[in-house]
Amino acid sequence: MKNRYTPLTLIVAVLVIAAASGFLFAPPVEESPVRVVMDNSGGRVIFSHAKHVEDLGYDCADCHHDNIGQDKPLACVTCHPVAFDKKFRSEHQKNFPDKKACLRCHDEVPTGPLAKEDRPDTENIPLLSDAFHQQCMGCHEQDGGPYGADSCYKCHAR
Numbered sequence: 001m002k003n004r005y006t007p008l009t010l011i012v013a014v015l016v017i018a019a020a021s022g023f024l025f026a027p028p029v030e031e032s033p034v035r036v037v038m039d040n041s042g043g044r045v046i047f048s049h050a051k052h053v054e055d056l057g058y059d060c061a062d063c064h065h066d067n068i069g070q071d072k073p074l075a076c077v078t079c080h081p082v083a084f085d086k087k088f089r090s091e092h093q094k095n096f097p098d099k100k101a102c103l104r105c106h107d108e109v110p111t112g113p114l115a116k117e118d119r120p121d122t123e124n125i126p127l128l129s130d131a132f133h134q135q136c137m138g139c140h141e142q143d144g145g146p147y148g149a150d151s152c153y154k155c156h157a158r
Contacts, residue, residue: 032060034048034049035047036049038132040129040156042129042152043153044157045157056143063135064076074101076128076131078092078095078096079104079125080125080131081127082128082129083127105120105125
């Protein structure tokens with residue numbers, strides 16, 4: 001009777017050891033993502049971060065054009081929102097590492113809600129989709145990647 005539980009016990013023990021080793025010897029955290037998925041109305045774009053950095057030799061500053069002294073580049077949506085709406089105005093400051101970042105758009109560090117006439121001129125700050133299109137298509141045109149009106153679905157999934 002005891003012999004029939006032995007294989008089951010061994011299988012469970014092996015699985016427990018395998019699971020524990022996965023937690024104890026976790027792979028190192030990547031400094032930059034291998035790929036970035038961007039959902040949008042034009043169709044999801046799967047951006048191969050690793051290919052652009054490792055294979056094509058781009059530097060972080062080529063795309064993340066921020067120089068406010070942080071260890072990691074800021075997410076694009078930190079400065080380029082989907083819309084300059086009430087939610088962005090009330091919450092965007094939480095995305096910056098310190099108050100020095102405010103000076104990229106504001107004349108001085110805001111201490112509270114701003115009157116409409118004291119807000120930065122958002123006409124000159126591209127929205128997220130515009131920033132991506134300018135950045136991506138500009139490099140693609142210059143460096144030979146998919147470019148032009150007939151190449152949308154080389155990046156955007158249908």
